[in-house]
Amino acid sequence: MTEQSGSRSVPVVIGQRPEPVHTVAVYAFEGMAPFELGVVVEVFALARPELAGLLAAPWYGLKVCADRPGQPLGAVGGFFLTAQHGLDELAAADTVIVVGVANAFTAEVSPGLIAALRTAHERGARIVSICSGAFALAAAGLLDGKEATTHWRYADLLQQRHPAVRVNPDVLYVDHGDLLTSAGSAAGIDLCLHLVRTDHGAKVANTVARRFVVPPHRDGGQAQFIQAAVPPVEAAEDGVARSMQWALDHLAAPLSVTLLARAARMSDRSYLRHFTARNGTSPMRWVITQRIAASLPLLEALDGTVEEIAAAVGFESAATYRHHFGRTMRTSPTAYRRSFGSGAA
Template sequence: MFTVATLLYDDVRAFDFGVISEVWGMDRVSGGLPGFELRRCSAGARPVRMFPGATVSATHDLDGLDGADLVVVPGRDTPFAPVEPAVLDALRGAHARGVPIGSLCAGAFVLAAAGLLDGRRAVTHWALADRLAAGHPEVRVEPDVLFTEDRGIWTGAGTVGGVDLCLELVRRSHGAGVANAIARRMVTAAHRTGGQAQFIERPIPPVTTTRSALAETMDWARSHLDRPLTVAELARRARSAPRTFARHFTEATGTTPARWLVAQRIAEAQRLLETEDLSVEQIAARCGFGTTTMLRRHFLRAVGTTPTVYRRTFARV
């Protein structure tokens, strides 16, 4: 059974803890999904006061991180406060054993205090990014992304960005099919494109005909990924000029049409590799990459492995 240890300490944010519990703490085995063991680890296995006021009991002392397949650190309401040395030592020990470690939102400050982000790329809530960079200049803060991974250390952006990170961690350990199934049960997107920049201090734009046409165009593109789609073609579907379409698309999604299309093609390739007995050449054509070389190049960049190795790991056929 895949074991996840979540680190608990005072003022941990209840939302972050709830996301972790929803992803790895729910028993979905009867629905055909794999089982997880979620360990709640605190110093001395003591109960922990969460923000904004609830208390959560621990199932393990900090030695609960031993033997875990993954360690996840939720953020806390006091991100700049000192962290117990025992907590930092436990994180360093897990990292030394080669265990992947992820943090949600302000949890990045805990990883930074442990020295685990030194020389690594990291993200936190956009409102805290400057403080993280100022307090830990050795960390390469990337404020605009939803999550980052750098040599086994994962960090997620603010609040709902933690959902993105947790689902990505499931995708990396158990495949896109399991991550998608959990996302459906959570009634959330399995993978959001774009970055955190799209959420920084901007009002939500009203629903307009242009935005409606954009959504329809995106739905149409997802069902025609086998075609060599261009921005000009998508703009025609949205009844817009290409330059105007590209601008509206980036404003709405936080990414360009070209990057969004690649992300959709990769997601479809993952699904086909897991569920269909098709050759890599057929999958490349079905997803619109044209050649296996292009599929492998984009797949390796996005997923960190080759289509063949991914299929060997996650195929259900």
């Protein structure tokens, strides 16, 4: 059965959905840790009935690729997985994700993977790394002259081995549009959700995050390593949490460190120290991130002008809002609205 589309015949198979418009390929290899691969599979391959009515385009199609498809690959934990697809399909994908290398402390990266990454990049594909996967992108020469990140444990080694790369060990992920790198493990979740947000908008990304049971958005510039990752339950720390909730309830109002410290019942100096230890970022940078996040559904709903939205989420001017929006989202509010506003194709 066919449908006519101009002069082109389009095959239609009853009971099957059309091929997804965006293919994601992830690289699997011998000795890989399964967590990062599982994150990619969870985000891009899982059936998502919760997104019914929210998507303007089909969901992704995922292909797990390896140097030798069909050959069992041993994974950390004592089990095997088998990839159905080869590197030719990885090179042809729209988004290519490398979740690691077998051993970051050796210089060995699959020559086939390097060639496939270069081919994909030359085609205009989006190339992504999680954790030690940045070593593969660097070995392919894709990160030369660019800022990139990896797991903090490997940052010095990546810089030594690839001096042309500007390694930033202090962030969750770095987005250059066609090249994205992230820190280890959970930062891969942040980066994958960032990709979904970029492709489908904040409402879809937030829905995926809700099913994942993770925060919907952590700014890529947030520190990847926080000394007090699990802070003790103390009155001071409870005060920080209380101040953060108070700030979320008053985003439209003028906010300052002094006001937040007052909500936490702490001195400014003590509050700054406790907040940074708890969250890996400064109070006001966190506030800016929350204001940007709060503005996204307003832009998508076509609810008000950019100037009105800026005021509604607490920015002192539209110019200030545009500046911070551009730094955070790598686009303008108007361009974001054009891509993800209600009715956008």
